[in-house]
Amino acid sequence: MTNLLANLLPLPTDTDMPLSLAEILGALSYALDLTSGQALGHAQRTCLIGMRLGQEIGLPAAQSSSLYYALLMKDAGCSSNAARMFEIFGSDDIEAKRASKIVDWSNLMEALKYAAHHTLPESPLLARARRMLSIAANPGAVNHSFMHSRCNRGAQIALAIGLGQEAADCIRHLDEHWNGQGQPYQIKGDKIPIMARIACIAQTLEVFSTTFGLGAAYEVVRTRSRRWFDPDLVQAAHAFRQDDRFWQSVQHGTQAALRCLDLRTGTREATETSIDSVCDAFGQIVDAKSPFTAEHSSRVSGYAVEIAESLGFDAARSALMRRAGLLHDIGKLAVSNAILDKPGPLTDDEWVIVRRHPYHSQQILGQIRGFERLTQIAAAHHERLDGTGYFQGLGAADLDLDMRVLACADVFDALSAHRPYRDALPMSKVFAILDKDAGIALDADCIAALKSRYGDLELMPPSGPPLFIPKSAAPAPPLSAEDDLLRPRRAA
Numbered sequence: 001m002t003n004l005l006a007n008l009l010p011l012p013t014d015t016d017m018p019l020s021l022a023e024i025l026g027a028l029s030y031a032l033d034l035t036s037g038q039a040l041g042h043a044q045r046t047c048l049i050g051m052r053l054g055q056e057i058g059l060p061a062a063q064s065s066s067l068y069y070a071l072l073m074k075d076a077g078c079s080s081n082a083a084r085m086f087e088i089f090g091s092d093d094i095e096a097k098r099a100s101k102i103v104d105w106s107n108l109m110e111a112l113k114y115a116a117h118h119t120l121p122e123s124p125l126l127a128r129a130r131r132m133l134s135i136a137a138n139p140g141a142v143n144h145s146f147m148h149s150r151c152n153r154g155a156q157i158a159l160a161i162g163l164g165q166e167a168a169d170c171i172r173h174l175d176e177h178w179n180g181q182g183q184p185y186q187i188k189g190d191k192i193p194i195m196a197r198i199a200c201i202a203q204t205l206e207v208f209s210t211t212f213g214l215g216a217a218y219e220v221v222r223t224r225s226r227r228w229f230d231p232d233l234v235q236a237a238h239a240f241r242q243d244d245r246f247w248q249s250v251q252h253g254t255q256a257a258l259r260c261l262d263l264r265t266g267t268r269e270a271t272e273t274s275i276d277s278v279c280d281a282f283g284q285i286v287d288a289k290s291p292f293t294a295e296h297s298s299r300v301s302g303y304a305v306e307i308a309e310s311l312g313f314d315a316a317r318s319a320l321m322r323r324a325g326l327l328h329d330i331g332k333l334a335v336s337n338a339i340l341d342k343p344g345p346l347t348d349d350e351w352v353i354v355r356r357h358p359y360h361s362q363q364i365l366g367q368i369r370g371f372e373r374l375t376q377i378a379a380a381h382h383e384r385l386d387g388t389g390y391f392q393g394l395g396a397a398d399l400d401l402d403m404r405v406l407a408c409a410d411v412f413d414a415l416s417a418h419r420p421y422r423d424a425l426p427m428s429k430v431f432a433i434l435d436k437d438a439g440i441a442l443d444a445d446c447i448a449a450l451k452s453r454y455g456d457l458e459l460m461p462p463s464g465p466p467l468f469i470p471k472s473a474a475p476a477p478p479l480s481a482e483d484d485l486l487r488p489r490r491a492a
């Protein structure tokens with residue numbers, strides 16, 4: 001198996017420095033790149049380009065700091081429309097998102113070509129034509145619904161992590177266009193926050209320079225000046241067109257360059273509270289990806305803590321289990337909803353992709369200094385005592401108690417949760433299934449711990465016990481009424 005990130009994200013070497021919030025968000029931004037279909041490092045490279053633009057126009061220091069974090073987290077809302085995108089287009093949402101970034105939506109031919117390519121690609125012509133017509137009947141509404149959900153959810157996540165209102169507004173408005181034809185609110189000109197205008201041009205420069213080269217990127221920026229982009233920012237971007245050293249650092253020295261910027265804009269040390277907030281936020285990002293597993297990470301986290309406490313873990317070890325529960329499925333952000341939400345059985349090839357998700361979790365989390373132990377626990381959540389799990393093929397001798405706790409919590413939620421396609425299993429049936437695996441695939445003591453807490457219940461309440469309200473800083477607020485309408489509506 002190739003190492004997905006090895007060439008892109010060297011492990012930090014400055015181990016004497018305290019862990020910074022930027023290091024954590026920088027590493028986790030890879031998960032956002034995966035779910036938005038961008039080349040790995042997209043968010044980090046966009047951050048460097050946007051910060052250079054900020055420098056060119058003399059952005060004040062306080063705003064520069066907010067811009068830095070906003071650019072790293074700009075795609076935090078990307079998972080919130082993935083299921084809906086699959087439901088409407090009927091194709092791989094990750095590929096559709098990747099391609100959407102290089103389409104000029106004001107060009108009808110480009111928009112039609114995109115729709116023809118990504119609408120029900122596996123279906124008969126008639127079904128494809130019907131679906132395209134229904135999308136074409138109100139293309140603005142479809143696009144608005146995707147962007148409204150993505151931008152607002154991203155902004156809410158930024159607030160929940162404590163990045164501040166300016167960073168949240170930057171994320172909310174980064175797809176607005178200078179001529180007022182962007183999304184989600186069609187605001188225009190200098191009514192668009194300056195940081196959002198910077199983010200808009202920076203992400204375009206990144207996508208086109210990585211995909212087609214720097215010349216093509218600058219040509220796109222030039223032709224979209226005054227339509228998509230603030231003309232003053234287009235001019236500022238041209239001021240560093242010939243700075244080869246800068247563009248080399250964007251493509252090949254991203255991590256070091258980001259570290260320098262972090263130090264220059266005032267490093268924010270990662271505190272226990274801020275790490276908890278980030279874990280909560282990314283748990284929510286993962287849970288937003290598919291209605292089939294909504295709230296799964298937060299519930300698994302809660303069950304893992306319950307088992308841990310029942311087994312006598314101390315507070316620090318229980319807190320580690322909580323974080324591992326929130327982040328264990330972060331690798332699922334790399335899996336298309338065409339697979340996660342597929343109405344029928346998966347093919348062998350699709351199973352291979354699904355079974356790779358703990359590997360992606362390992363690769364993403366393993367980049368964070370101080371997360372080594374959490375990474376080991378999270379990466380082992382599908383391993384089994386009898387060696388029948390995946391992806392490492394570990395067995396009883398390899399699986400320590402922390403790993404067993406998380407594996408058990410994960411299975412318990414998979415069996416007991418309400419799902420869009422079925423009701424929750426009765427608790428008697430859940431424990432009958434778990435008991436068959438006790439001491440064979442799953443740890444018997446962990447199952448006993450769950451049984452002592454839930455064995456007398458008939459069914460798990462639909463939204464899980466109130467215990468699972470995050471204990472750390474404020475969680476993202478609930479979706480607004482408009483967002484809620486955009487949630488995938490699938491038959492139960």
Ligand SMILES: [Fe+2]
Pocket residue numbers: 328329357358381382
């Ligand atoms: Fe998993």
Ligand SMILES: [Fe+2]
Pocket residue numbers: 296300328329410
């Ligand atoms: Fe899971």
